Amino acid sequence: MAAISxxxxxxxxxxxxxxxxxxxxxxxxxxxxxxxxxVARVGEVAAADIPPTSHSIPLTNILRDDVVQPGLTQQEALxxxxxxxxxxxxxxxxxxxxx
Amino acid sequence: xxxxxxATVEEVVARYEPVIGLETHVELGTRTKMFCSCPTExxxxxxxQVCPVCLGLPGSLPVANKAAIEATIRxxxxxxxxxxxxxxxxxxxxxxxxxxxxxxxxxxxxxLCVDGYLDVEVEGKTVRVGIERVHLEEDTGKTLHIGGxxxxxxxxxxxxxxxxxAGIPLVExxxxxxxxxxxxxxxxxRAYVTELRDIIRSLGVSDVRMEQGSLRCDVNTSLNRxxxxxxxxxxxxxVNSLRSVERAVRSEMLRQASVLDAGGRITQETRHxxxxxxxxxxxxxxxxxTDYRYFPDPDLVPLAPDPVWVEELKATxxxxxxxxxxxxxxxxxxxxxxxxxxxxxGAVELIEATVAAGTSPDAARKWWLGELARRANEAGVExxxxxxxxxxxxxxxxxxxxxxxxxxxxxxxxxxxxxxxxSPAEIVAARxxxxxxxxxxxxxxxxxxxxxxxxxxxxxxxxxxxxxxxxVGAVMKATKGxxxxxxxxxxxxxxxxxx
Numbered sequence: 001m002a003a004i005s006x007x008x009x010x011x012x013x014x015x016x017x018x019x020x021x022x023x024x025x026x027x028x029x030x031x032x033x034x035x036x037x038x039v040a041r042v043g044e045v046a047a048a049d050i051p052p053t054s055h056s057i058p059l060t061n062i063l064r065d066d067v068v069q070p071g072l073t074q075q076e077a078l079x080x081x082x083x084x085x086x087x088x089x090x091x092x093x094x095x096x097x098x099x
Numbered sequence: 100x101x102x103x104x105x106a107t108v109e110e111v112v113a114r115y116e117p118v119i120g121l122e123t124h125v126e127l128g129t130r131t132k133m134f135c136s137c138p139t140e141x142x143x144x145x146x147x148q149v150c151p152v153c154l155g156l157p158g159s160l161p162v163a164n165k166a167a168i169e170a171t172i173r174x175x176x177x178x179x180x181x182x183x184x185x186x187x188x189x190x191x192x193x194x195x196x197x198x199x200x201x202x203x204x205x206x207x208x209x210x211l212c213v214d215g216y217l218d219v220e221v222e223g224k225t226v227r228v229g230i231e232r233v234h235l236e237e238d239t240g241k242t243l244h245i246g247g248x249x250x251x252x253x254x255x256x257x258x259x260x261x262x263x264x265a266g267i268p269l270v271e272x273x274x275x276x277x278x279x280x281x282x283x284x285x286x287x288x289r290a291y292v293t294e295l296r297d298i299i300r301s302l303g304v305s306d307v308r309m310e311q312g313s314l315r316c317d318v319n320t321s322l323n324r325x326x327x328x329x330x331x332x333x334x335x336x337x338v339n340s341l342r343s344v345e346r347a348v349r350s351e352m353l354r355q356a357s358v359l360d361a362g363g364r365i366t367q368e369t370r371h372x373x374x375x376x377x378x379x380x381x382x383x384x385x386x387x388x389t390d391y392r393y394f395p396d397p398d399l400v401p402l403a404p405d406p407v408w409v410e411e412l413k414a415t416x417x418x419x420x421x422x423x424x425x426x427x428x429x430x431x432x433x434x435x436x437x438x439x440x441x442x443x444x445g446a447v448e449l450i451e452a453t454v455a456a457g458t459s460p461d462a463a464r465k466w467w468l469g470e471l472a473r474r475a476n477e478a479g480v481e482x483x484x485x486x487x488x489x490x491x492x493x494x495x496x497x498x499x500x501x502x503x504x505x506x507x508x509x510x511x512x513x514x515x516x517x518x519x520x521x522s523p524a525e526i527v528a529a530r531x532x533x534x535x536x537x538x539x540x541x542x543x544x545x546x547x548x549x550x551x552x553x554x555x556x557x558x559x560x561x562x563x564x565x566x567x568x569x570x571v572g573a574v575m576k577a578t579k580g581x582x583x584x585x586x587x588x589x590x591x592x593x594x595x596x597x598x
Binding site for chain 2: 011015016017054055057059060061062063064065066067068069071072073074077078080085086087088089090091092093094
């Protein structure tokens with residue numbers, strides 16, 4: 001059985017606002033399925049005594065002190081933006097409703 | 100079935116039971132952001148407090164702010180929560196430009212603090228509000244919509260984004276559902292947010308100013324028939340004052356009851372509170388918006404607060420506001436009922452500071468709960484925002500004590516203080532409000548009053564002391580109310596040989 005369906009790929013594409021056509025859906029569903037099947041093989045060797053892993057390094061509590069460090073200037077911050085106005089990033093309208 | 104919409108909460112509760120829940124966001128007052136070292140000053144020029152981390156630039160790595168973790172643990176402890184032995188940050192993925200990363204770092208199924216409670220007082224009863232969780236996340240940027248009429252996204256063609264706020268530590272406090280409050284549900288909601296605000300303020304971890312957005316509240320409300328399952332809830336956002344919390348619950352109860360009475364059903368949705376009308380209107384429908392694809396943030400290692408550290412933080416907790424209030428109540432010598440009025444008016448800190456500035460508790464209470472509460476109410480603002488400070492009131496009370504102002508003049512001075520005309524002493528000077536204590540001027544006015552009312556004067560000479568009131572009135576009129584009535588009376592009686 002496929003690890004991911006064509007409908008799931010279409011749903012994810014919609015959430016990510018990616019325009020994916022019908023042919024691409026078939027292609028990506030197939031490719032993603034191969035990846036997911038490969039990753040799923042990890043589950044075959046992971047016994048009940050091995051907890052799910054979210055981090056590859058066994059560290060906790062890496063914290064920093066609450067001390068201000070210089071960041072970017074407004075000009076630097078906006079330098080890579082496709083568009084800007086009044087010191088702000090300018091982007092197309094996203095939702096039709098109130099956010 | 101009733102055909103008229105219910106007009107009061109009592110009518111609603113006669114047929115339905117309300118269940119409320121509150122989600123409160125508190126912006127922490129740390130010097131730097133949650134995952135980077137950018138400053139957090141309010142009101143800076145747009146995009147001047149940003150860096151590669153909070154702009155989500157490739158290759159940047161977040162590191163958690165120790166002060167924010169400590170503040171959150173202290174909030175959790177103050178709310179009687181258990182502190183997680185181990186927890187992680189998660190990415191909440193969504194498509195909206197208020198976060199440049201396209202996700203917000205939050206906590207999902209592993210919050211830092213869980214399962215606490217907060218006791219609140221409502222009309223002499225203690226109501227225990229369960230706390231589901233307290234978690235830490237980052238605030239979003241500010242979007243300004245252009246091309247539309249009013250800065251709203253509706254009709255807008257483009258959005259301008261400022262990321263100064265993006266990444267400021269935000270603590271979310273979620274209650275368990277509160278059932279059984281009946282007609283008191285709106286008051287319970289308000290009392291909870293008030294108590295929560297007082298606790299967080301006492302911890303010194305946020306300035307918790309609702310009008311500036313450092314304390315923000317979403318209110319969930321549902322109704323069910325007695326004995327039935329809980330109804331569908333709505334979530335009301337944009338509730339920006341304590342008064343609005345209460346009004347939002349009340350208006351949602353009335354609205355939902357009228358929908359249900361008419362045989363309709365409640366849609367699960369986000370609604371927006373409108374300050375001007377006090378009602379709610381529908382916002383974005385929730386049905387499509389909830390697929391956030393949370394997963395543990397691989398860039399941030401788990402948190403595992405050492406129990407010793409947690410105990411150390413516990414030792415830093417201040418006296419809980421409730422305990423403090425009881426202590427102050429005894430110090431001030433006021434009844435429980437009067438103390439509740441003080442609390443409801445938001446006057447505890449104000450009176451405490453006024454007393455600390457040298458005013459008697461009675462006088463401090465009189466001015467804050469009397470004249471100033473009335474003016475705050477008229478203006479529709481919180482007492483703390485009325486325009487007078489404890490220092491103003493202390494100065495005013497001192498002028499009254501020194502006999503330089505009568506109560507009546509003091510009220511006029513307060514009017515000036517509230518209008519922003521300056522300190523009481525400045526207003527007294529500018530408006531010429533000082534008591535006429537110049538004995539010469541008073542003696543002359545008294546002489547004129549006696550000469551103008553010989554019959555009354557004779558009655559007083561004959562021992563009818565009560566008749567002196569008419570003469571006092573005449574003098575007060577002549578001095579435009581700026582004399583002290585008792586001084587005037589004493590002067591008249593001594594002049595007429597009746598004292």
